[in-house]
Amino acid sequence: MKSWDLRPSKAWGGWVFSCLAFCFFVLLISVPKKSHAQTRQAQGHEWWRHAVFYEIYPRSFADTNGDGIGDLNGITGKLDYLKALGVDAIWITPCYPSPQVDFGYDVSDYQNIDPMYGTLEDFDRLMSEARKRGIRIIMDLVINHTSDQHAWFKESRSSRDNPKRDWYVWRDGKGNQPPNNWLSTFGASAWKFDPTTGQWYYHFFYPQQPDLNWRNPQVEQAIFDVTRWWYRRGVAGFRLDAVDTLFEDPQLHDNPILPGKNRYGDPNMENRYNTKLPELHDVLQRLRQVADKHDAVLIGETWTKDVDELKQYYGGHSRELQLPMDFLFTTVNKLSPVEFRKQIAAVDGAGWPVYVLSNHDIVRSYVRYGDGQHNDAIAKLMAALYLTLRGTPIMYYGEEIGMTNNDPKRKQDVKDPIGNLGWPLEKGRDGERTPMQWNPLPNAGFSTGTPWLPLAPNYKTHNVESQLKDPDSILNVYKQLLALRHTNQALADGEYVALAEEDPNVLAYLRRYQSEAVLVILNMSPSVQKRSLNLTPQGFSASESTTLLTTLKTRPGTLPLDSFTLEPFAVYIGSIKK
Numbered sequence: 001m002k003s004w005d006l007r008p009s010k011a012w013g014g015w016v017f018s019c020l021a022f023c024f025f026v027l028l029i030s031v032p033k034k035s036h037a038q039t040r041q042a043q044g045h046e047w048w049r050h051a052v053f054y055e056i057y058p059r060s061f062a063d064t065n066g067d068g069i070g071d072l073n074g075i076t077g078k079l080d081y082l083k084a085l086g087v088d089a090i091w092i093t094p095c096y097p098s099p100q101v102d103f104g105y106d107v108s109d110y111q112n113i114d115p116m117y118g119t120l121e122d123f124d125r126l127m128s129e130a131r132k133r134g135i136r137i138i139m140d141l142v143i144n145h146t147s148d149q150h151a152w153f154k155e156s157r158s159s160r161d162n163p164k165r166d167w168y169v170w171r172d173g174k175g176n177q178p179p180n181n182w183l184s185t186f187g188a189s190a191w192k193f194d195p196t197t198g199q200w201y202y203h204f205f206y207p208q209q210p211d212l213n214w215r216n217p218q219v220e221q222a223i224f225d226v227t228r229w230w231y232r233r234g235v236a237g238f239r240l241d242a243v244d245t246l247f248e249d250p251q252l253h254d255n256p257i258l259p260g261k262n263r264y265g266d267p268n269m270e271n272r273y274n275t276k277l278p279e280l281h282d283v284l285q286r287l288r289q290v291a292d293k294h295d296a297v298l299i300g301e302t303w304t305k306d307v308d309e310l311k312q313y314y315g316g317h318s319r320e321l322q323l324p325m326d327f328l329f330t331t332v333n334k335l336s337p338v339e340f341r342k343q344i345a346a347v348d349g350a351g352w353p354v355y356v357l358s359n360h361d362i363v364r365s366y367v368r369y370g371d372g373q374h375n376d377a378i379a380k381l382m383a384a385l386y387l388t389l390r391g392t393p394i395m396y397y398g399e400e401i402g403m404t405n406n407d408p409k410r411k412q413d414v415k416d417p418i419g420n421l422g423w424p425l426e427k428g429r430d431g432e433r434t435p436m437q438w439n440p441l442p443n444a445g446f447s448t449g450t451p452w453l454p455l456a457p458n459y460k461t462h463n464v465e466s467q468l469k470d471p472d473s474i475l476n477v478y479k480q481l482l483a484l485r486h487t488n489q490a491l492a493d494g495e496y497v498a499l500a501e502e503d504p505n506v507l508a509y510l511r512r513y514q515s516e517a518v519l520v521i522l523n524m525s526p527s528v529q530k531r532s533l534n535l536t537p538q539g540f541s542a543s544e545s546t547t548l549l550t551t552l553k554t555r556p557g558t559l560p561l562d563s564f565t566l567e568p569f570a571v572y573i574g575s576i577k578k
């Protein structure tokens with residue numbers, strides 16, 4: 001019998017009434033006010049389409065116990081900040097127990113929290129505080145590999161006939177050489193010899209990250225159970241790490257060698273037989289079936305070479321990942337309207353787009369696009385671009401205040417092992433993982449101890465406290481953009497319509513929704529640009545646009561479309577009606 005089948009008898013009807021009244025009162029005070037995203041969900045849209053996601057690298061967000069490493073309580077303490085910013089969901093990179101060889105991407109227990117980040121109780125408190133604010137939590141699921149310290153691998157390596165032997169990829173070598181020529185993406189052979197059993201195991205990443213064998217159904221069962229366990233704890237989905245590399249060719253064909261060498265001094269290689277094997281899509285579709293039972297979202301770390309590959313991750317009839325990340329967008333490294341237009345059009349046609357500017361593996365967008373002179377204006381311009389496109393944006397912590405990279409200057413300062421392996425060509429990823437800049441005080445308010453990484457040099461000017469006071473700051477532009485996204489129907493649901501498609505300096509487009517549209521005009525050049533726009537072919541005869549948000553100095557209330565002037569890197573966003 002289900003709980004809603006219970007019928008109260010007359011004798012205890014009064015008691016039931018009092019209980020119901022009390023529950024109603026509790027609900028009234030504890031249910032968060034519905035966000036616009038939730039309201040739209042009621043209209044039949046899945047919640048993740050209109051949610052703004054925010055990636056938190058927990059080591060670097062906020063430290064509450066003074067050990068120089070951020071923690072879960074630190075995140076809980078900043079939920080009000082995130083709510084005020086306009087964030088709907090946070091993705092926390094791995095905070096599970098881990099030897100931290102790859103700073104958490106080497107998981108030694110999927111169902112716990114590493115003591116350096118707190119406890120499961122801290123996690124539950126974070127979850128309930130986030131829920132009160134209408135913020136969802138997404139965990140990082142590392143499914144390609146575990147840590148070599150995971151109990152599964154310890155068992156697997158203990159003997160050739162251990163029941164978990166086949167949970168990982170073990171092979172005989174060729175004499176004293178590895179089984180084939182595959183290379184780790186972090187340098188050198190992807191095979192490590194294990195003297196205990198005289199065989200080699202496969203690791204696409206560090207040797208301390210042995211690959212799981214996804215051809216073994218028990219592996220699938222175990223990982224799917226992990227997801228169910230976190231769903232029951234309240235998580236709203238997962239960001240799936242390294243999904244491209246789940247399967248390997250069982251025949252172990254050698255990969256083709258390409259001309260030249262990579263940053264580790266290894267020959268360049270086409271990873272034809274150990275990445276993007278078709279079998280991985282079957283796994284992702286089954287993982288999606290589990291997610292669907294929990295109204296959860298799956299975000300993919302999908303490094304695709306083109307949009308056709310990206311499309312495969314959505315799966316036919318959208319039965320695979322709801323949000324495969326479009327990293328192709330991050331490969332447009334210069335402010336080129338032509339390149340962005342091409343990329344946006346391609347992804348817009350592939351499925352529901354997912355826009356990312358940077359993350360813990362990619363140089364911060366402030367540096368990638370900045371010209372050294374107009375960096376703040378460019379940061380606002382990039383925000384205006386990816387927060388007004390049709391799709392789901394995933395922000396990276398600190399992007400909203402213009403955090404910059406702080407790459408190590410000396411090899412001995414490097415923390416990320418790939419920086420050591422590849423120095424000096426590969427300096428590692430420390431630069432984009434520096435502590436969040438909360439205020440202009442020592443350690444930027446991140447920690448009372450010594451931060452695990454030195455702060456980026458711009459923390460005295462680019463920090464939350466200072467930027468909250470400045471109405472023109474990058475942070476306030478982000479807040480306005482996010483508020484607009486959450487309230488403007490055309491920005492949420494309107495189609496993307498490219499304008500002036502040949503323009504080499506100004507990127508302009510509409511988000512058209514029924515009889516209205518949002519007009520976005522972005523001057524991607526360092527010079528003043530004069531333009532006019534005729535929107536009759538797009539169905540709008542209006543001669544002017546009503547300003548919603550702009551960085552133009554004159555702050556015009558309306559923009560005449562037959563002639564307007566854009567300052568360098570200016571942003572203009574307006575509303576037009578038919």
Ligand code: NOJ
Nearest residue numbers: 102105142205241242361
């Ligand atoms: C992708 C993660 O984003 C990266 O930080 C990590 O090193 C690799 N996957 C291996 O898990």
Ligand code: CA
Nearest residue numbers: 065069070071
């Ligand atoms: Ca700490």
